[in-house]
Amino acid sequence: MKVLLLENVQGLGKKGEIVEVKDGYGQNFLIAKGKAQHATNEVINKYKAQVRKQQEIEALEIAELHQMKNVLEQLMLVLHKKVGANDTLFGSITKEEIAAEIEKQTKMKIDKKHLEIPVAIKHLGQFQVLIKLGHGIHTTLNVEVKAQG
Incomplete structure (x- = not known):
């Protein structure tokens, strides 16, 4: 058979x-x-x-993910946070905050599980965050943290 x-x-x-x-x-x-x-x-x-x-x-x-990758590579995400002495943040920037800001600026939903922050963001400056979109497609997002106010 x-x-x-x-x-x-x-x-x-x-x-x-x-x-x-x-x-x-x-x-x-x-x-x-x-x-x-x-x-x-x-x-x-x-x-x-x-x-x-x-x-x-x-x-x-895959075509949709490549389109998202192109948009995210061009994006400069700016986050405003309260700072203390020596330009140190109160707390740190979380994956949830980054995902929420991406959605706010681009209307694209990125799950926080797909974000990788190599070094904890605890002070002002520019940082890079790795985003794993799926199907082996990865991109880097530029994040800038500025003082609030």
């Missing part, structure tokens, strides 16, 4: 492969557990269409 694997099966094959298995194993284990489907032309064509659609969606996401 030929089956189309819907997930990786150790010792048999990877997701999307069509493999030949014994009838009992295919029917009673693979198909019964939802790990495979009987490999008819209809099932194979439906799977290929589903894979194509997923690839198109992924290509659109």
Whole structure:
């Protein structure tokens, strides 16, 4: 019996492969557990269409992320904070503040989990923040901290 694997099966094959298995194993284990489907032309064509659609969606996401990357690279984010002696901030600049300011200035939502602040921002000056957008696309955001008032 030929089956189309819907997930990786150790010792048999990877997701999307069509493999030949014994009838009992295919029917009673693979198909019964939802790990495979009987490999008819209809099932194979439906799977290929589903894979194509997923690839198109992924290509659109990547194009969108590249566009966001270009906008973020051009952006100079300016944050105004209260300062004490020696131009030291009260507290530090957080990922939440940076994400909120990005959304305020560009209308783009960036999850704070995607931001990496290499050195804690505790004084006035210019800093760089790494943003991991997804699909292996990274960019650097310039942040400038100025005294409030």
